[in-house]
Amino acid sequence: MAETTGRRVPKHHGLSAKTLRSLEHASGRLASASVAVMERRLVWFGRLPADQRASVLLITQAGAAGFVSWLRDSKEALKLTTEAFRDAPAELSRWISLRQAVGMVRLAIEVFEEQLPEFAANEAERAALIEGILRYGREIAFAAANSYAAAAEARGAWDARLEALVVDGIVRGDAEEAVLSRAAALGWDPAAAATVIVGNPPSEDPPTVVFEVRSRAARVGRPVLLSVQGSRLVIVIGGPTDGGVKERESLSRMSAVFADGPVVAGPTVPSLAEAHHSAAEALSGLRAVVAWPGAPRPVRSDDLLPERALSGDPGAERLLVDLVARPLEEAGPALQRTVETYLETGGVLERCAQSLFVHPNTVRYRLRKAAELTGRNPTEPRDAFVLRTALTVGRLARARGLW
Template sequence: MTDSPDASPHDDAVRAETVRRLERAMGALGTAAVAQMEQRLSWFRSMSAEDRSWVGLVAQSGVAAFVDWFKNPHRGRPAIAVEVFGTAPRELIRSVSLQQTVEMVRVVIDVVESRVSELAAPGGEQQLREAMLRYSREVAFSTARIYARAAEARGAWDARLEALIVDALLHGNREEGLQTWGASLGWSRIPVIAIAGLLGDQDAEETLEDLRSHARRAGHDVLAGVQGDRVVVVVGVNEKNASDPMGAATPLAGLFGPGPVVVGPPIYDLSAANQSARAAVDGLRAAPGWPDAPRPVAAEDLLPERALNGDPAARRTLIEEVYQPLRDAGTPLLDTLSVYLEHASSLESTARMLFVHPNTVRYRLSRVAELTGYVPTDGRGSFVLRVALTLGRLADTP
């Protein structure tokens, strides 16, 4: 090749003349490259004036770096990252994508190629074309490396920020900053649900990456973090599943380790998502109390286990939403349910104890189901009602 160290004196003379021509044309080449970008690249035209000026400076630096490298062929590989991209601020990488950078480089190369006949000394056309080919290849490699490093750094920052948000949600602090943090990660979807499960013997990073990728492919926003042996995922549910948050959580359940997977209640504001996260984690702690629970299971379906495990929020919910409506509905309803539960859920025994007809018992039990959402004749429903009645009575005791 003409760039080899064994080039003849004639080649060196031709190169020297080409360098002089290139140096005289550097300013014009940079200006022409920017003009071509304006004409050919719609994304360049839509950029801010400041970003366009930085891109123009990069183009000028690219031309100058090529001329300097062409002038000194024995230097080896050009230091593209420093000489070209080092002129622009780090933030420019966020404004210009890798594909757009490739298009920009292509325009600069096209501008120089279109003027090879006037830029190269007589007999130096092939020498200049070969040098441009090598240089453009180095620019492409360096560009890819720069964007790869930026993506790696961005990914590491996102992971740290996600972990910080998840920690804040679980511990209930810095709630005023959650909306801002979420916005920095592109968070925009509601409702928000939290999903908690165990890591098991799975690799933490692989598990988090699988959860993120599956959630994003489904169109959800997602934050994920590991807390000891526990994995917590916060999902901004897409519009398709907005009315069925559990449907959004179900496909993700299989990515957790063995054991229960608990889904917190839907919340319609990221800054209040700690309510869902706490419920999911409290439910995960209490889930062993219900071995036959579905996977995933809603945290609200674990209210009695959570209450027995010392969760004050679950106790309060059972008292306010189950016991108090029954108490306020009158003594007959509450007494009927109490006797029914104490007598092995037998309609006839309850009717005899209360001196009423079995149909009266049936009616009152149906009213209990209407008021609370729990069916006394169902095994799980009767358990929830029994715990709620016990907690309510304790709360009413002076």
């Protein structure tokens, strides 16, 4: 009898087994009381659908049960609290922000602080319960923050993979529906204008590239899609880039994110569905830009038509014919002959006039007319090169029966 009387009842955190059993039986009631307070004090919580509020109740009940387990074995505290909220991010993070989740934890702790003292057998247990819920609440808050961070990281990794699929699909010319549906999942406006710009990535570390491009895009105020494809970085910029000064400046500012080397921008297309055309032009320009050492940065693919044609791009050949050679021929033999002679005489006005047996002012007039028709001024060295190449390509195309 004396031996039985001397046996000590084990306690956990200074709590008796009877108190722990009482807490265990009341965990559901405590969780329901916590949710009721949330409904009264959190305006946004009351707007949640019933199924989502029910999910919060289940998670709160798991947290309450975890508190009792935590009291039984504090050495397993971190593991138990993490497990208690293990499934929370999969549901909560879709419709409740981390700030709101922490607010719910705070309210639940307040409810527990108010109601836990009634389970205490004495003042010592009362103090132990209050201290325990404060420590456990801290553990839960950290566990929730870690879980939200992990969920955000997982979503970010998935978004990055999906984004790479979108850009790869644009480059390959995949089916329009597949590209648009994936882009829509990333929040891209399918009706927004798009421009593809390519160059060297600023780093060999993909996360660093993503961070730098996103940071630059945020400062420029433009949505972007990006993908690192081997040694090249492909960026799709949303919105116009070929209008006024502000639009052109946004393209120049985004070009600064690329590493040293040429940067080529394709034409701006009306929507993402047509972005493959911009990508094909930009990549063709990137392959040919090495032939123009003095190319600006960025350089438009349309400004690389001679180099692209010389590198075997049939699309560039067609553009040179359609934009330059054909308009000159349709304007009449006198205008085309004047441009050809001016180029052949090295751009010397008087020699050109003598060869054509016309007044120099006539040559000036015809050259201005040619510039209006083609957008290329024969008196400018770069434009003269474009005109000469276009006329040569036009002759070859006609000889092959392509024109």
